[in-house]
Amino acid sequence: MAENLVIVESPAKAKTIEKFLGKDFSVVSSFGHIRDLVKNNLGVEVEKGFAPVYEVPEDKKKVVADLRKLAGQAKTVWIASDEDREGEAIAWHLIAVLGLDPETTRRIVFHEITKEAITRAVESPRQVDMNLVNAQQARRILDRLVGFELSPVLWKKVQPSLSAGRVQSVAVRLLVDREREIINFTADSAFRVTGSFSGKNSEGTDVQLKAECPKKFSTEEEARLFLEKCDESEFTVDNIVVKPGTRSPAPPFTTSTLQQEAYRKLGFSVAQTMSVAQKLYEAGKITYMRTDSTNLSSLALNTAREVITTEYGAGYSRTRQFKTHSRGAQEAHEAIRPTYFDRKEVPGSNNEKKLYELIWRRAIASQMADARTEKTTISIGMSASPVSFTATGEVILFDGFLKIYTESYDSNTGEDEKAILPRVDRGMKLTPGTITALQRFTTPPPRYTEASLVKKLEELGIGRPSTYAPIISTIQSRGYVSREDRPGEKRSMIQLTLSKGKVSRSEKSEIAGKEKSKLFPKDIGMIVNDFLIANFPDILDYNFTAEVEKEFDEIASGETKWDKMISSFYGPFRKTVDESLATRARQTGARQLGTDPASGQPVSVKMSRFGPVVQLGEASPDNKPRFANLRRDQLLETITLDEALSLFDLPRTIGTFENDEMTVGVGKYGPYVRHAGKFYSLRKGVDDPYTITAERAIEVIKEKREGEKQKVINEFGDIKVLNGRYGPYISHDNTNYRIPKGSDPGKLTREECQAIIEKGGRPKSSRGRKKK
DNA sequence: CAGTGAGCGAGCTTCCGCTTGACTT
Numbered sequence: 001m002a003e004n005l006v007i008v009e010s011p012a013k014a015k016t017i018e019k020f021l022g023k024d025f026s027v028v029s030s031f032g033h034i035r036d037l038v039k040n041n042l043g044v045e046v047e048k049g050f051a052p053v054y055e056v057p058e059d060k061k062k063v064v065a066d067l068r069k070l071a072g073q074a075k076t077v078w079i080a081s082d083e084d085r086e087g088e089a090i091a092w093h094l095i096a097v098l099g100l101d102p103e104t105t106r107r108i109v110f111h112e113i114t115k116e117a118i119t120r121a122v123e124s125p126r127q128v129d130m131n132l133v134n135a136q137q138a139r140r141i142l143d144r145l146v147g148f149e150l151s152p153v154l155w156k157k158v159q160p161s162l163s164a165g166r167v168q169s170v171a172v173r174l175l176v177d178r179e180r181e182i183i184n185f186t187a188d189s190a191f192r193v194t195g196s197f198s199g200k201n202s203e204g205t206d207v208q209l210k211a212e213c214p215k216k217f218s219t220e221e222e223a224r225l226f227l228e229k230c231d232e233s234e235f236t237v238d239n240i241v242v243k244p245g246t247r248s249p250a251p252p253f254t255t256s257t258l259q260q261e262a263y264r265k266l267g268f269s270v271a272q273t274m275s276v277a278q279k280l281y282e283a284g285k286i287t288y289m290r291t292d293s294t295n296l297s298s299l300a301l302n303t304a305r306e307v308i309t310t311e312y313g314a315g316y317s318r319t320r321q322f323k324t325h326s327r328g329a330q331e332a333h334e335a336i337r338p339t340y341f342d343r344k345e346v347p348g349s350n351n352e353k354k355l356y357e358l359i360w361r362r363a364i365a366s367q368m369a370d371a372r373t374e375k376t377t378i379s380i381g382m383s384a385s386p387v388s389f390t391a392t393g394e395v396i397l398f399d400g401f402l403k404i405y406t407e408s409y410d411s412n413t414g415e416d417e418k419a420i421l422p423r424v425d426r427g428m429k430l431t432p433g434t435i436t437a438l439q440r441f442t443t444p445p446p447r448y449t450e451a452s453l454v455k456k457l458e459e460l461g462i463g464r465p466s467t468y469a470p471i472i473s474t475i476q477s478r479g480y481v482s483r484e485d486r487p488g489e490k491r492s493m494i495q496l497t498l499s500k501g502k503v504s505r506s507e508k509s510e511i512a513g514k515e516k517s518k519l520f521p522k523d524i525g526m527i528v529n530d531f532l533i534a535n536f537p538d539i540l541d542y543n544f545t546a547e548v549e550k551e552f553d554e555i556a557s558g559e560t561k562w563d564k565m566i567s568s569f570y571g572p573f574r575k576t577v578d579e580s581l582a583t584r585a586r587q588t589g590a591r592q593l594g595t596d597p598a599s600g601q602p603v604s605v606k607m608s609r610f611g612p613v614v615q616l617g618e619a620s621p622d623n624k625p626r627f628a629n630l631r632r633d634q635l636l637e638t639i640t641l642d643e644a645l646s647l648f649d650l651p652r653t654i655g656t657f658e659n660d661e662m663t664v665g666v667g668k669y670g671p672y673v674r675h676a677g678k679f680y681s682l683r684k685g686v687d688d689p690y691t692i693t694a695e696r697a698i699e700v701i702k703e704k705r706e707g708e709k710q711k712v713i714n715e716f717g718d719i720k721v722l723n724g725r726y727g728p729y730i731s732h733d734n735t736n737y738r739i740p741k742g743s744d745p746g747k748l749t750r751e752e753c754q755a756i757i758e759k760g761g762r763p764k765s766s767r768g769r770k771k772k
Numbered sequence: 773c774a775g776t777g778a779g780c781g782a783g784c785t786t787c788c789g790c791t792t793g794a795c796t797t
Contacts, residue, residue: 009791032791059792086790140788147787154786161785168787278792290790466789608777619778627777651774667774679774724797736797 002026005074007067007094009081012282013113017080020115021122028070030081034060035093037140042148044141050566052141056097064097071098076106078125083109084330085556089136092128102127112297112334113287135556141566142166142548146539149577150532157580158528158587159607163478166545167463169532171471172480173540174456175448175521176529183638185444187512190216191223191496195389195435197235197380199428207422208433211380211389220494223437226385227498233384235430241377245394246370249401251294251322252335252363255465256458258289261362263451264408266354270450271469276355277336284339285346286359290465291333292458294322296363300337304367307341312403318369327461328549337363365405372398376421380430393421410452432498438508439493447518450483462545480525486633487685488514523612523636527589535580539573593641601625603644605636612636614644631666646690655694662697664689673697680704716750719757732757 004025008014011029018027035054037043045051056064071077077100081087091107094100106125110117143166150164193213201207217223253261255274262273277289296304301319308317324331338360346356373396380389396402448456454468463471475481488511495506521529533540548569554560590606593614601617608627612634617625628647630639651665651674660676671682671689680700682689687696713728714721720731721739728745730737730753737757739745748756 011792030791033789034791036789037787063791082790090790136789143788145787149787151786155784163786165787282792464789466791470788606777610776613777615777625777629776665774669774672774674774681774722797729797731797 003075006078020118049563068098078106080108082332084332085136088132092133114299131558132556134562135552138562172525179521182444187441189439189441190218191437192440193437196433197430199430202425209391211391213389215387227503229385230435233382236381237424237428238381239379243375245373248370249365250407252366259454260451274469276351288333292329293331294324294335303341361405365401368401371400371402435498437496481519481521484520486515527587531587589636657698719753
């Protein structure tokens with residue numbers, strides 16, 4: 001039995017550290033927090049000075065029992081949880097729950113996982129810092145009070161099972177505010193003039209170049225006048241400016257930047273990035289993936305330098321330490337980097353390989369030299385107008401870090417390809433080729449993606465690396481927002497072309513408003529958001545977290561007592577809660593749209609128990625109103641009378657097939673064709689229930705029948721061997737059974753299936769068991 | 773699997789941050 005027991009937060013970390021410490025030390029993990037506020041009620045005794053009521057959650061009981069046993073056998077217990085608020089609290093909870101002696105239990109911290117850092121930490125143990133622990137308790141209690149007092153208000157005033165909290169409610173607000181900016185946006189247009197020019201330079205070479213006019217023309221008339229001026233004009237190279245520039249690499253990844261780049265470069269969702277990164281971490285290939293620090297250990301800096309020098313030469317190496325500047329950063333870990341820089345690739349799944357390579361490139365690039373560029377701007381003057389054209393080009397003189405990494409950006413306004421410009425001389429005459437003026441529309445601010453929302457939250461200091469992915473998932477599972485695509489709409493643009501002394505007019509078209517995998521606020525999210533802002537503006541303020549963080553810092557430094565801080569928050573807060581409960585009406589987002597011209601009945605929209613609906617007619621003892629669901633892409637706030645009325649056009653009958661009627665409608669699972677009592681889903685983005693023809697509907701039915709045939713591998717009466725999403729399985733009596741490894745599903749006999757059902761094939765799931 | 777849309781009332785829902793699996797039809 002080892003004399004020393006070291007407790008860390010993560011099992012993967014425990015494994016690494018054990019190697020450094022030798023056999024007198026046994027290193028185990030607490031798997032994060034081991035104790036929390038009770039689950040089923042407030043868990044804070046408000047009357048007793050906000051005393052927290054803690055318990056060990058069910059799924060941590062075994063961890064605690066194991067730790068208690070090990071601690072009892074050890075001579076000295078060392079607690080090496082992270083050096084931040086949460087880590088300090090974990091240490092304190094461990095001492096309390098394991099019944100350790102606070103005097104003799106040694107609290108240690110290390111900033112990097114190296115033998116030196118760990119040895120140094122062991123040489124300078126301290127005791128638990130109660131101020132820091134109290135800052136964590138204040139954070140925990142405040143979040144519980146806000147969440148568990150606000151949510152019930154929503155259950156009464158909006159809908160059951162909704163939730164509100166310091167973090168999630170502000171995340172939803174960001175999306176709702178942005179959506180309203182988009183709703184209120186009106187596109188403006190202006191004409192952008194570009195032209196191609198040719199000439200002969202002093203070396204006698206023919207050169208061609210494209211240039212753009214920095215001045216935009218707001219009307220077609222102005223653009224036309226300008227093109228006419230161009231026609232009368234002579235063009236001369238007025239000026240050539242060559243400017244040297246540098247570009248520097250981005251810092252190595254934090255959780256937030258990793259999520260952003262993995263989304264942009266690899267198309268990973270935030271959750272997917274974290275789960276792939278977790279695998280790499282557990283396999284020892286990368287450092288910890290939940291971090292807000294851009295710091296690299298001195299060991300990392302040294303090995304990166306070696307790798308860069310051998311691979312690319314000393315000129316490409318430049319050792320840098322990046323300062324973390326995100327708000328509220330706690331920096332308990334290093335930046336995310338490869339454990340061993342000399343491994344450019346790792347074995348594993350495709351996604352693991354891709355994410356690893358991205359991490360490797362980013363970390364290595366961060367230790368590489370700046371790129372040196374040369375930017376050239378040529379201005380072309382006109383004899384008939386004071387306006388000029390400019391051509392810009394950029395050449396990379398030394399690639400530096402660009403050799404292996406270029407950061408991506410969210411905006412799709414992306415700068416134009418910067419080409420290399422041909423050699424021209426000042427005063428050189430240019431002959432215009434074609435000059436065009438194209439109408440360009442301004443675009444509304446972009447909707448958030450999962451990754452850009454994380455970026456924004458981090459900027460505001462809201463949420464932590466361990467919670468970004470869960471936040472995104474919570475606001476979606478509550479129905480506040482949803483990740484969707486939009487096909488966009490065709491829009492035409494006017495183009496004027498000056499060619500051979502004549503201006504001609506044509507129309508071009510572009511797709512505007514196309515969206516792919518963006519976060520859209522839903523009606524319920526907007527209703528909840530508006531209600532919360534009206535009643536709890538302080539908590540919904542974008543700066544609320546930053547302000548309470550300041551107070552938590554004061555608690556951590558001993559300037560403020562935690563219960564005083566909580567008490568001064570809770571008093572006014574609780575009063576507002578009670579007032580809203582007493583005075584506020586139920587929120588349904590109801591809007592009157594007008595009257596139906598056909599029936600003269602009033603048309604309105606509102607949030608019903610089952611989602612947003614349009615209602616035709618008032619409810620009265622002798623009139624039952626008609627209802628129709630809004631479509632996914634419609635909002636209570638913006639739907640028009642015509643759009644609402646057309647929702648009553650479904651379901652509609654479109655013809656007959658095999659002597660049965662076909663009707664189309666939109667159901668719980670989207671648009672469908674119903675035929676002979678069976679439902680066939682319409683293809684997303686292909687078929688529209690309002691316009692689909694009988695011919696196409698018959699195709700849909702036949703396609704589905706074909707698919708069903710492939711689904712059935714074998715059938716023995718009530719026992720079926722089927723192909724499912726997770727591979728072949730056996731279905732019997734509404735229950736599914738796993739097929740043991742090594743058997744060929746196509747060759748299973750009835751007897752073999754029977755045997756699997758009876759013994760080995762433990763039921764994997766049954767349809768009736770779906771949770772409510 | 774492709775409905776429902778009123779109202780009653782019991783009993784339930786809910787927060788944020790720290791960590792991994794279990795399990796998927």
